[in-house]
Amino acid sequence: MSASLIEASLELAAERCEDLTPLVYERLFREHPEMEALFWRDTNHAVKGEMLSRVFEAILDFVGERKYASTMIQCEVVTHEGYDVPPDVFRMFFATVAATLKALLAKDWTADMDQAWVKLLADLDYYVIHPDQYETSMAKAR
Numbered sequence: 001m002s003a004s005l006i007e008a009s010l011e012l013a014a015e016r017c018e019d020l021t022p023l024v025y026e027r028l029f030r031e032h033p034e035m036e037a038l039f040w041r042d043t044n045h046a047v048k049g050e051m052l053s054r055v056f057e058a059i060l061d062f063v064g065e066r067k068y069a070s071t072m073i074q075c076e077v078v079t080h081e082g083y084d085v086p087p088d089v090f091r092m093f094f095a096t097v098a099a100t101l102k103a104l105l106a107k108d109w110t111a112d113m114d115q116a117w118v119k120l121l122a123d124l125d126y127y128v129i130h131p132d133q134y135e136t137s138m139a140k141a142r
């Protein structure tokens, strides 16, 4: 149920806007100006676009079959330390994605969708806070 709400919100957004990249990053840099400096190498905005499309793919997998998304997030938390991106920024970024969708969908953003996104953000954050794959696989097995 929550998966279909997340999927519906992404589908509606895709119908309304061909490329969400400028909307997401404009909001991110407006609300968190310190984030912009992290992307100093990305002068042609290619990394920003690719990163966002991977995030959308990961979210769809995460709410669906979850074949790879939870471990991917754990890996990205570790690799992003090399880009000086600390883990707590991930929560901010995912929340910015949600806020962008909410603004774009406007009156079509439902209370159920909102709840599904709140839960999704918390579930994603679990893997950001726990990047150790051994630890999370043991927790699941328990």
Ligand code: HEM
Residues within 6 Å of the ligand: 035, 038, 039, 040, 041, 042, 047, 050, 051, 054, 055, 058, 072, 073, 076, 080, 083, 085, 089, 090, 091, 093, 094
């Ligand atoms: C699951 C979440 C994320 C995924 C899947 C992801 C994916 C990626 C990928 C694939 C790259 C490398 C692109 C390339 O070199 O071609 C990248 C680079 C980068 N990401 Fe992320 N990312 C995520 C979260 C974040 C967050 C939360 C931030 C901070 C706002 C961030 C900031 C950056 C920066 C600064 C770079 C390097 C840009 C550069 O040096 O040009 N990423 N990301």
